[in-house]
Amino acid sequence: MPSSDRHDDAMPAGDDRPARFMKLFNRHSRQIYAYILCLVGNTTDVDDLHSETNLAMWQSFDQFDESDPQSDFAAWGRTIARYRVLRYFDSRKTAARQFSTQTIEALSQEVEHMAHTDRVHETLGECLQKLPPEQYELIRCRYLQAIHARKIAEQLGISVFTLYKRLAHIRQQLLNCIRRTLNLDAEGRL
Amino acid sequence: MSPDSTTPLAEWITAQREDALSHEDHAALDALLRDDAEARRQYILLAMIDTSCQMRFASDVDLDVATAHDYSAGNIINRRDERFWNAPALKTIAALAAAVLIIATVGFVVLSKSPPTPGTVDPLPMVATIVRCEGARWSSTPLHEGQDLRPGYIAIDAGEVEVLFADGSMVTLSGRSELELTSTNTGYLSLGTLTATSLPGFTITAPHGVRVVDLGTRFSVQVGATGEATVGVWDGSVRVYRDATDSGVVLTTGDMARLYGGRAELSRADRSTPAAYASVIEGFDYRLDTTLSGQGFLGNGFTGPWRGPTAFSVTAEGQHNMVGEVHGAAGNVYIDRTLVSPIDFDHDGVYYMSFVIRDEDVDARDEYFWVGLQSSGDADPTWGIKAAFGLSSNEHAMLAINSTLNGYIVGPAIATDRWQRYLCRVQTRAEGADEISLLILDAEETTPRDEPLEWTMTLSRPITGIADELHIQAGPKTRTRFDDIRIGATLDSALPSHRSESPRSESDNHPPSQKEISE
Numbered sequence: 001m002p003s004s005d006r007h008d009d010a011m012p013a014g015d016d017r018p019a020r021f022m023k024l025f026n027r028h029s030r031q032i033y034a035y036i037l038c039l040v041g042n043t044t045d046v047d048d049l050h051s052e053t054n055l056a057m058w059q060s061f062d063q064f065d066e067s068d069p070q071s072d073f074a075a076w077g078r079t080i081a082r083y084r085v086l087r088y089f090d091s092r093k094t095a096a097r098q099f100s101t102q103t104i105e106a107l108s109q110e111v112e113h114m115a116h117t118d119r120v121h122e123t124l125g126e127c128l129q130k131l132p133p134e135q136y137e138l139i140r141c142r143y144l145q146a147i148h149a150r151k152i153a154e155q156l157g158i159s160v161f162t163l164y165k166r167l168a169h170i171r172q173q174l175l176n177c178i179r180r181t182l183n184l185d186a187e188g189r190l
Numbered sequence: 191m192s193p194d195s196t197t198p199l200a201e202w203i204t205a206q207r208e209d210a211l212s213h214e215d216h217a218a219l220d221a222l223l224r225d226d227a228e229a230r231r232q233y234i235l236l237a238m239i240d241t242s243c244q245m246r247f248a249s250d251v252d253l254d255v256a257t258a259h260d261y262s263a264g265n266i267i268n269r270r271d272e273r274f275w276n277a278p279a280l281k282t283i284a285a286l287a288a289a290v291l292i293i294a295t296v297g298f299v300v301l302s303k304s305p306p307t308p309g310t311v312d313p314l315p316m317v318a319t320i321v322r323c324e325g326a327r328w329s330s331t332p333l334h335e336g337q338d339l340r341p342g343y344i345a346i347d348a349g350e351v352e353v354l355f356a357d358g359s360m361v362t363l364s365g366r367s368e369l370e371l372t373s374t375n376t377g378y379l380s381l382g383t384l385t386a387t388s389l390p391g392f393t394i395t396a397p398h399g400v401r402v403v404d405l406g407t408r409f410s411v412q413v414g415a416t417g418e419a420t421v422g423v424w425d426g427s428v429r430v431y432r433d434a435t436d437s438g439v440v441l442t443t444g445d446m447a448r449l450y451g452g453r454a455e456l457s458r459a460d461r462s463t464p465a466a467y468a469s470v471i472e473g474f475d476y477r478l479d480t481t482l483s484g485q486g487f488l489g490n491g492f493t494g495p496w497r498g499p500t501a502f503s504v505t506a507e508g509q510h511n512m513v514g515e516v517h518g519a520a521g522n523v524y525i526d527r528t529l530v531s532p533i534d535f536d537h538d539g540v541y542y543m544s545f546v547i548r549d550e551d552v553d554a555r556d557e558y559f560w561v562g563l564q565s566s567g568d569a570d571p572t573w574g575i576k577a578a579f580g581l582s583s584n585e586h587a588m589l590a591i592n593s594t595l596n597g598y599i600v601g602p603a604i605a606t607d608r609w610q611r612y613l614c615r616v617q618t619r620a621e622g623a624d625e626i627s628l629l630i631l632d633a634e635e636t637t638p639r640d641e642p643l644e645w646t647m648t649l650s651r652p653i654t655g656i657a658d659e660l661h662i663q664a665g666p667k668t669r670t671r672f673d674d675i676r677i678g679a680t681l682d683s684a685l686p687s688h689r690s691e692s693p694r695s696e697s698d699n700h701p702p703s704q705k706e707i708s709e
Contacts, residue, residue, distance in 0.1 A: 182427050
């Protein structure tokens with residue numbers, strides 16, 4: 001791993017590590033983000049944990065053996081992310097609303113067997129287009145700038161509970177659409 | 191239910207994303223995901239969907255501020271500032287991006303979106319200093335003594351490195367180890383062995399949520415490749431948390447805890463009587479296949495890891511979890527360990543030592559074995575000892591004194607292929623000859639607890655100086671297994687508990703329950 005003074009390192013001329021890192025990073029960042037979201041659950045802290053993970057991956061990039069055909073950048077990133085999530089859990093004063101170690105282990109193992117994440121992303125656009133316009137706008141506004149559900153509910157003149165129901169229904173439709181489109185079997189595999 | 195009916199899972203996840211999931215529903219979700227593989231797959235797919243939605247719609251932000259404004263009552267820009275510009279982690283990334291301009295140009299912060307502003311971020315503070323590097327083979331960028339460190343990783347493949355944290359805590363990394371310095375009094379040990387002489391509040395975290403908080407002490411943490419952590423306390427006390435949900439348990443001098451996957455096993459030092467607490471206990475109760483070469487630290491009464499040119503692996507046999515068969519392909523194999531309480535041969539005193547061995551006769555020369563007391567200033571090879579107890583190449587008991595080949599005597603033949611306890615006595619004298627004695631007993635035999643004993647053999651000669659190391663040595667052809675080394679100032683303290691003659695403690699034979707760690 002790089003040393004602790006890595007932050008001060010000047011980038012030598014001709015060093016192509018950033019480009020190589022970025023190529024891998026752009027390809028796999030979504031998977032790592034989704035993994036952190038799986039473990040943390042709420043969207044409040046995912047961005048920071050993902051950023052911390054990105055930074056740690058970059059700092060440790062010397063340790064990632066690109067020449068090894070068995071090496072898996074996303075799996076490596078998930079390992080780093082997992083440690084950060086566990087440490088984040090440690091730092092919280094309460095264990096409320098955080099998964100048990102067994103559940104984290106089970107989710108982590110399951111993720112390793114689900115290799116179709118890129119196709120999920122590709123298929124999502126198609127499934128979003130199949131949503132009724134009002135549902136499309138609703139979910140778009142939920143993600144646009146991460147507007148809090150309470151504010152959306154106020155604007156729509158509905159209760160937060162009703163909004164949650166609608167968002168859950170949209171999520172279910174998107175999930176079913178993606179499974180149908182990708183023809184995922186019960187094992188979640190293509 | 192129609193195919194698109196909303197499932198409880200989708201509802202739970204929606205509430206979870208909004209941080210609005212009740213405790214009861216969270217517990218139910220946790221149980222469902224733990225027990226139901228199909229639910230896990232759906233949950234993961236939904237996380238992928240959320241991620242993709244986040245990325246897809248977040249990219250619309252610059253075009254859609256006006257639309258979003260309608261929903262957010264004019265709070266968009268503030269939220270954006272809070273979320274994307276002020277996050278501490280992004281400041282760190284900004285520092286990185288300042289050095290790596292390409293990152294800004296190709297969109298490193300894909301999800302956070304905000305391009306970092308080079309030069310606007312304060313440098314991270316120094317948190318520690320390297321004070322000693324001994325034989326360090328760096329797997330991270332090499333560091334040097336006196337070098338100040340900011341938060342980040344240090345990693346070595348071999349050797350020892352001492353790091354002085356800014357709070358005054360001293361940490362020694364030994365052997366292949368990886369430590370992340372996270373603040374002036376915290377670190378994250380992801381692999382290897384760390385010994386800390388630290389101030390209250392100093393905290394080491396480890397995989398699986400393990401946390402060790404110093405209450406004013408000297409302690410060690412060892413993390414294996416699977417993330418299993420072992421904590422040992424040399425002096426004082428620490429509070430150990432097996433995972434993020436744990437309320438913790440206090441370990442004090444001589445205690446040890448193994449923590450893995452949210453479970454814990456405690457091994458408490460025997461404090462039933464003060465005299466029963468030996469100054470040294472090394473039960474070799476390590477995880478199987480541990481290599482004792484700059485890694486092991488778990489014995490009570492030792493200041494640091496095993497060291498020497500030889501790797502000893504830990505294995506198990508019956509009730510024993512001992513150092514496995516030792517045999518050197520060429521030359522002697524040996525390993526040293528520093529004693530917390532040295533033995534001074536220039537003052538009057540009595541010390542006892544015991545250990546168990548099982549020897550196999552391979553009918554060869556150079557199959558000797560001994561456990562000795564030596565000065566750290568003595569030469570290691572072969573005879574660098576003050577006093578030693580063991581067996582000779584022809585399967586006879588042996589005693590040795592001083593650092594000369596002429597200083598040893600052999601006694602009666604020993605039994606082979608069976609476990610035997612070697613009980614040793616060291617009489618130190620300010621004046622005149624010092625004296626060492628050996629009594630060999632069958633390991634299943636009841637060990638006498640009171641002097642006088644009929645010693646198998648005794649050797650008297652003047653010995654000078656201090657023995658501050660335990661030294662274990664075997665010949666090139668030796669096939670001897672050994673376990674459970676104890677040293678104390680009383681006969682009782684150097685022997686296993688009355689309750690069991692097993693070299694392993696009761697807690698090891700009967701791992702504590704979850705209740706025990708939560709006491």
